[in-house]
Amino acid sequence: MWERIRDEVLERIQNRVWRPGDLIPNEEDLAVEFGCARATINRALRQLSDDGFLERKRKAGTRVALTPVRHARLSIPIIKDEIESSGANYSYALIHRGIAVVPTHLALRLKMDSALCVQALHLSDGQPYLYEDRWISSTALPDVLQESFENISANEWLVRNATYSEGEIAFQAEAATKRDSEILNVKEGAPLFVLERTTRGDEGVITWVRMAYLPGHRMVSPI
Amino acid sequence: MWERIRDEVLERIQNRVWRPGDLIPNEEDLAVEFGCARATINRALRQLSDDGFLERKRKAGTRVALTPVRHARLSIPIIKDEIESSGANYSYALIHRGIAVVPTHLALRLKMDSALCVQALHLSDGQPYLYEDRWISSTALPDVLQESFENISANEWLVRNATYSEGEIAFQAEAATKRDSEILNVKEGAPLFVLERTTRGDEGVITWVRMAYLPGHRMVSPI
DNA sequence: GAGTGGTCTAGACCACTGT
DNA sequence: CAGTGGTCTAGACCACTCC
Numbered sequence: 367m368w369e370r371i372r373d374e375v376l377e378r379i380q381n382r383v384w385r386p387g388d389l390i391p392n393e394e395d396l397a398v399e400f401g402c403a404r405a406t407i408n409r410a411l412r413q414l415s416d417d418g419f420l421e422r423k424r425k426a427g428t429r430v431a432l433t434p435v436r437h438a439r440l441s442i443p444i445i446k447d448e449i450e451s452s453g454a455n456y457s458y459a460l461i462h463r464g465i466a467v468v469p470t471h472l473a474l475r476l477k478m479d480s481a482l483c484v485q486a487l488h489l490s491d492g493q494p495y496l497y498e499d500r501w502i503s504s505t506a507l508p509d510v511l512q513e514s515f516e517n518i519s520a521n522e523w524l525v526r527n528a529t530y531s532e533g534e535i536a537f538q539a540e541a542a543t544k545r546d547s548e549i550l551n552v553k554e555g556a557p558l559f560v561l562e563r564t565t566r567g568d569e570g571v572i573t574w575v576r577m578a579y580l581p582g583h584r585m586v587s588p589i
Numbered sequence: 590m591w592e593r594i595r596d597e598v599l600e601r602i603q604n605r606v607w608r609p610g611d612l613i614p615n616e617e618d619l620a621v622e623f624g625c626a627r628a629t630i631n632r633a634l635r636q637l638s639d640d641g642f643l644e645r646k647r648k649a650g651t652r653v654a655l656t657p658v659r660h661a662r663l664s665i666p667i668i669k670d671e672i673e674s675s676g677a678n679y680s681y682a683l684i685h686r687g688i689a690v691v692p693t694h695l696a697l698r699l700k701m702d703s704a705l706c707v708q709a710l711h712l713s714d715g716q717p718y719l720y721e722d723r724w725i726s727s728t729a730l731p732d733v734l735q736e737s738f739e740n741i742s743a744n745e746w747l748v749r750n751a752t753y754s755e756g757e758i759a760f761q762a763e764a765a766t767k768r769d770s771e772i773l774n775v776k777e778g779a780p781l782f783v784l785e786r787t788t789r790g791d792e793g794v795i796t797w798v799r800m801a802y803l804p805g806h807r808m809v810s811p812i
Numbered sequence: 813g814a815g816t817g818g819t820c821t822a823g824a825c826c827a828c829t830g831t
Numbered sequence: 832c833a834g835t836g837g838t839c840t841a842g843a844c845c846a847c848t849c850c
Binding site for chain 2: 380382432433437439441526529532533536538539541558563565568581582583584585586589
């Protein structure tokens with residue numbers, strides 16, 4: 367029912383019955399029109415508001431957004447699923463694991479002097495797919511020092527063992543460094559799609575990761 | 590009230606009172622615990638489920654997600670706002686406007702033979718910021734041929750005049766072409782963050798756009 | 813002050829799905 | 832079949848904010 371209402375309202379917006387900036391009828395009137403309770407109308411309109419199609423204010427009423435759809439919901443790759451869903455065979459290779467001093471360009475973000483560095487390559491049908499460079503705080507997660515990461519990816523280990531509270535994710539294009547190029551088997555300077563993710567717990571950064579995709583990778587989302 | 594419940598449940602997940610994969614109490618029991626109606630519990634849990642923290646199934650109950658937070662909500666840039674929110678001055682320059690045959694690499698996606706091509710540069714404090722290459726279907730939007738796009742960006746015009754229904758957005762890294770490099774004033778081959786967006790109405794593609802950012806651009810989202 | 817959306821309640825029925 | 836979440840209702844009060 368609320369979905370029917372949501373779709374009907376969306377259609378009116380898309381067919382310009384209600385145009386960007388227009389005020390639409392209030393919940394009570396719509397409830398009468400659709401022959402349902404106000405709560406049901408509220409459910410439908412709240413969804414459309416969350417999705418960016420409507421803007422709602424008390425007393426001022428509900429308006430069609432001037433800039434429809436301002437958000438895209440990107441699914442963050444769980445690499446294994448991402449590769450297997452394309453029908454390919456997933457594998458994982460540990461490249462490096464060791465306690466190290468955090469590079470200066472990261473030190474500010476991480477606010478820790480030394481951490482466990484885990485570097486790994488994710489492969490699709492045996493071909494390089496993604497190079498993961500991860501730093502894990504051994505202060506926040508002392509247990510991490512017991513794990514070899516030879517058979518389990520850092521991602522999976524963290525999901526099972528870490529208590530996180532918030533973080534950020536960033537996307538950008540970077541030229542392949544010498545190391546990137548050797549590991550991913552591409553030319554130095556090739557344009558790489560890079561995802562950086564910082565995860566924090568209650569007491570500061572738990573982990574920071576840079577994931578560099580093979581050139582040509584696209585991250586797609588319906589809108 | 591429902592926000593208090595949401596936060597409390599989230600805290601229990603983050604403090605591992607309820608661990609990934611665990612079944613949590615059903616709505617009725619939680620309603621008793623929190624001293625509220627079941628609908629209020631439902632509201633809180635539905636939100637957490639939408640956000641990817643919980644997985645809910647009828648009869649099976651509610652479990653803590655094994656892969657917490659699988660989604661990032663990216664705000665799609667309204668270029669003007671994006672630049673002005675950084676405190677810089679926004680300007681816009683039309684580079685090219687004309688009816689043209691759609692390049693073959695686009696023809697499949699667009700399914701139209703000829704279209705209006707609008708190319709423009711968005712500037713931040715007078716410096717190149719983003720190169721926009723857009724194709725607009727003149728079949729779907731005959732009015733577009735009357736617009737010069739000298740004083741209004743295609744983006745803004747489309748928001749006001751187009752009826753869209755759905756689309757996709759894709760992000761990737763690309764090496765700057767010769768044309769990119771001339772317009773953005775960067776080296777040929779520089780890694781560009783590129784956003785492609787296809788927008789469809791009821792009768793096919795309305796517009797396709799490629800937006801190439803200056804090297805170094807980051808798209809960031811809280812998680 | 814008054815109109816609007818935001819939320820809560822108590823109760824009900826239904827749809828799905830694990831057993 | 833039975834337990835769980837999904838939804839709907841009718842009514843209520845409240846918070847915000849425009850006038």
